[in-house]
Amino acid sequence: MASTTLHASEPWLADEQLVVGDTVLHSRLLVGTGKYKSFEETAQALAISGTHCVTVAVRRVNLDAKSGPSLLDHIDRSRYVILPNTAGCFDAKSAIRTAELARDVLGTKLVKLEVLGDAKTLLPDPIGTLEATRELVAQGFDVMVYTSDDPRLGVRLQELGAKSVMPAGSPIGSGQGILNPNAIRILLELVTVPVIVDAGVGTASDVAIAMELGAHGVLLNTGIASAREPLRMAAAMRDACTAGRQAFLAGRIPKRLYANASSPTDGLISSHEKPRA
């Protein structure tokens, strides 16, 4: 959600804040930091997006490269919550080790857990995801868990202590948006922790649709970073997130097969043809 200042001036936009575990997030848009042309572009896109939470990955240091600038030098930690992910892990053990390494660098307990099933689809492995969730919760992490849109799997992950369930709208980087709105809707009925749609968002309307379904937030990366104009798309995603959230809260009109006049139907001037009923 946009800042409270804005809300002071726009009371009709009043909204509760998104809270994940102990973390209060001031925006419902979470943004990744991969695939940008430069750290500068990354920082600018984050700022424009209005996000309060940015994801990062854990990777081996390149020993041959001179010790250059770090991504961390470009992310103001007083401004952003940093959410490390376990992207690239194909088994629970690697994901757990990766989460521990990230916590050691950042000193925070928030983690976005990903245990993937295969390198082609990057879809999550349900067994590894369940195992790693149990273990990381036991180790005191606030686990935000990437999963399929299987509603009962989301329930199981919440039962294991996940602080947020993050269903894929469609496969990572596929840009197909929310392929199964019905599944997201049911998941929202079944779990009580925040549901943050993760992966698959290709354009602004995908974000709006997710939020209109009642999702508590959306996480995206490729949709902005790989757009022809990332900065413009960052602004579009920002506005789509508030638009979708506000539309959800505003209560949309029902759908009908047809017609419901928006202009008065009486007081018409005398006509030669009468309307056909």
Added chain:
Amino acid sequence: MASTTLHASEPWLADEQLVVGDTVLHSRLLVGTGKYKSFEETAQALAISGTHCVTVAVRRVNLDAKSGPSLLDHIDRSRYVILPNTAGCFDAKSAIRTAELARDVLGTKLVKLEVLGDAKTLLPDPIGTLEATRELVAQGFDVMVYTSDDPRLGVRLQELGAKSVMPAGSPIGSGQGILNPNAIRILLELVTVPVIVDAGVGTASDVAIAMELGAHGVLLNTGIASAREPLRMAAAMRDACTAGRQAFLAGRIPKRLYANASSPTDGLISSHEKPRA
């Protein structure tokens, strides 16, 4: 589009303005004034929506009512372009008379032409619409014409001199959004005047989708006025319009069947399981 001031501070949002005939519109969202609870609510919703162009209807004066306040008292004409419609007309002649009456009140030549086919669906009658367009253009009106999403019908209306083609996304007040994006896309390829999606918008994502298709603007009324919270929805529609427009200009990522990693795929820590290709 948001104001130029805003753009000065956000150069990455640069966009050309929407021009219909001689009229420059500073927002791509056009908003109707029907179905609100009060003139006050109408005025507030218009202000929040950021629109620059508002539609009104022509109706008989109620002779029994004491001469009370007029809608016109609540629409600041220095701030808004007023677009009278011919809603409720079921033949060309009534629509032409209605346009003339509106012009006499407002002293402007802009008109939103509607010639409807029947009272049940409120879908436009193609023959009456073609006839009235020819006549009103001859009388010097700047005709913005409500039509179906038939692309070749749009071409014919442009050939007759329409200044904007306004295809229905779905039937008036149905809230079904853009039922045939393909038709809108083809229409946009075939005509050169601005294409403004009119009717059918139910919620914010519908507006975003229309703009992402490349539509030059969206006109809506019921979607805001009949929402549970009209003011909130006005803000949602405003943001969805800029979101969709900016996403269109930003150039979205292509859709794929699956997976395209957003985190680096090398530099992974040593793993016990190797990813399955």
Added chain:
Amino acid sequence: MASTTLHASEPWLADEQLVVGDTVLHSRLLVGTGKYKSFEETAQALAISGTHCVTVAVRRVNLDAKSGPSLLDHIDRSRYVILPNTAGCFDAKSAIRTAELARDVLGTKLVKLEVLGDAKTLLPDPIGTLEATRELVAQGFDVMVYTSDDPRLGVRLQELGAKSVMPAGSPIGSGQGILNPNAIRILLELVTVPVIVDAGVGTASDVAIAMELGAHGVLLNTGIASAREPLRMAAAMRDACTAGRQAFLAGRIPKRLYANASSPTDGLISSHEKPRA
């Protein structure tokens, strides 16, 4: 619909016949004869499809070619109703001349009218289509008219005397199926002559969907002729047409957000876990 013999053995499939003007059609699938590898393949595909009505086009004789076999030698006129089209005509006059030429060859008054708007989209031109319909009806043709899915345009064509309205599901040869089921549904409410979905059918389910909407028939050509295996696809389209029609007549179950058990919910064996409500 399949033969009456079949129905004698399957009374539950009873259905009325499709009648266009004076012509009774024994199948609701109409099939084109373009794009086949040979006249032999054409004839075999027609036979497999179970169609009773086949479309043909009118073209200049190739004067240089020796007088070879004619398509007509391969279409048994005692078995099939031949429906000539005016494909390739971009104005009313050419379409009318083409219809007259076809009638002179065949000696029948049935014609599929096409007046196209442009060579890129092959979408119908509404004005030329209205003009040619009026004229051909005056000349005593039974006009089956190709049009967009604009419901009110269909009404106008029926008012001019068309014996069947043939909306495009999607552009000719695009294989996109029914892009706007809602428009077809409304058209079916507004007109009384048979509605035959023409163009856009790509695969079997497209035919089934059209028939489930209540369409009286489907006309297709490319979907069969350009499939990898035309004969197999001819059988698929045949079955999809009967499947869709029978499903429409059978009255489908309503859609629900979720669950409606198909097995009894009582008489369960004693369980350790009780179902969660």
Added chain:
Amino acid sequence: MASTTLHASEPWLADEQLVVGDTVLHSRLLVGTGKYKSFEETAQALAISGTHCVTVAVRRVNLDAKSGPSLLDHIDRSRYVILPNTAGCFDAKSAIRTAELARDVLGTKLVKLEVLGDAKTLLPDPIGTLEATRELVAQGFDVMVYTSDDPRLGVRLQELGAKSVMPAGSPIGSGQGILNPNAIRILLELVTVPVIVDAGVGTASDVAIAMELGAHGVLLNTGIASAREPLRMAAAMRDACTAGRQAFLAGRIPKRLYANASSPTDGLISSHEKPRA
């Protein structure tokens, strides 16, 4: 698939048979026996559907009722493969016990495993489903397992020895068809055992769509039993299954944004208007 006799007469419909574990199925349509008005209607619908495999449920005997006719008296076991399900079980243990009871009555090892997560959505519980699959495979059952459309969950179930993966197109009895074709398509790429779409089918086109995606079969019950005319719908589902399968094998035409003429584009008669490119 229709009978081999039929194929002898229609070589172009040649298809391999569906094999699940040791069981060869002569039809790709599997049909449930719940919700019919009578055993007679059940038997007739099964016969019309052309199915070779029918599902049944296990329930307590009603001790107060006189020993009346059994469903088994109406299902000719020389004609149909009987597939008992574990519907109504909300934990692995109940499902395992139910499968054992069914095997004791039927003397066969085929079972359709369902472990449900809750009574409201009837969506499968992934953990219970994984546990029960492992145990039943160990006990020598041929397990056909009802699951969500999560592709990686399907892979895990195959790894545990399931003989068929049965993803829900949409929730049981919801009649929403295939909500996420993309998930089914990916599942089909990832597993090698037959994929049989189970649950959610509302009408004929849903079956056709499932088969066109490449599914090896479809199981349905409510779609037929609760249709207004079950016998008619049984025929519709039968034809839709063959239509969809044959269309899949035939290789459909690609989708295009627009136009691909089905009639020749040369040899047109001289025209006054030239087509617009």
Added chain:
Amino acid sequence: MEQGTRIEIQVNGEARSAARGTSVDAFVAELGLRPEVVAIEVNDRLVRRDERGRTMLSDGDRIEVVTLVGGG
């Protein structure tokens, strides 16, 4: 014997009367309407703002008096 001094007219479909020789302008005032927010047709023909003063109503005229209202 002298002729009546009033004329019978139709306004928005209702029967009304007015003094013979009433101009459109005067009639709008008589109805208590604000002239700048209405438009007038007499016998299906628009009477433009600048014609109202010099246009007199006649017996049997059908008059439409319209204004702008909320619409979409």
Added chain:
Amino acid sequence: MEQGTRIEIQVNGEARSAARGTSVDAFVAELGLRPEVVAIEVNDRLVRRDERGRTMLSDGDRIEVVTLVGGG
């Protein structure tokens, strides 16, 4: 003083009694059920078809008697 000749059992959740020494086979017959269309659990354990003859019911047994019904 001699012990009771009947045992108390639970069948599909209902209290029933049977003669001491009744086999599962005999009990199914007593219930008037067709043995080929039912399956039996005693205390959550399946009693296979071929075990029914030699399996005797005991006081307090919980018995499930099931059959196949229409389902999807």
Added chain:
Amino acid sequence: MEQGTRIEIQVNGEARSAARGTSVDAFVAELGLRPEVVAIEVNDRLVRRDERGRTMLSDGDRIEVVTLVGGG
């Protein structure tokens, strides 16, 4: 001095010639076409089957000869 015995005509857009006094019927035969599968226009006007015999071609006529081909 007597006039030419042949006329110049256009057939399906191509220049051709024919003997003066050739009927449409005769011309179709000359072209080696099967009369029952073609239709004929002369100068954009249909010459019906039953008119072919008595319709003579004239110098400068534009003739369309069409047939039915595969189409959708």
Added chain:
Amino acid sequence: MEQGTRIEIQVNGEARSAARGTSVDAFVAELGLRPEVVAIEVNDRLVRRDERGRTMLSDGDRIEVVTLVGGG
């Protein structure tokens, strides 16, 4: 006869050597890395920031040195 003064280790999969008795801290410095932006595993076990000083590398150790990079 005295033992070798250097040890062979694996760092991010590459063979390296270090002086016997090098602490993790010292080794990170040797690699020219900023200690606050990296995390270290020795033989698949995390060496926490506060353990680096007192943790000595041994011959054959497998060391992972990681940092945070852009990711989604």
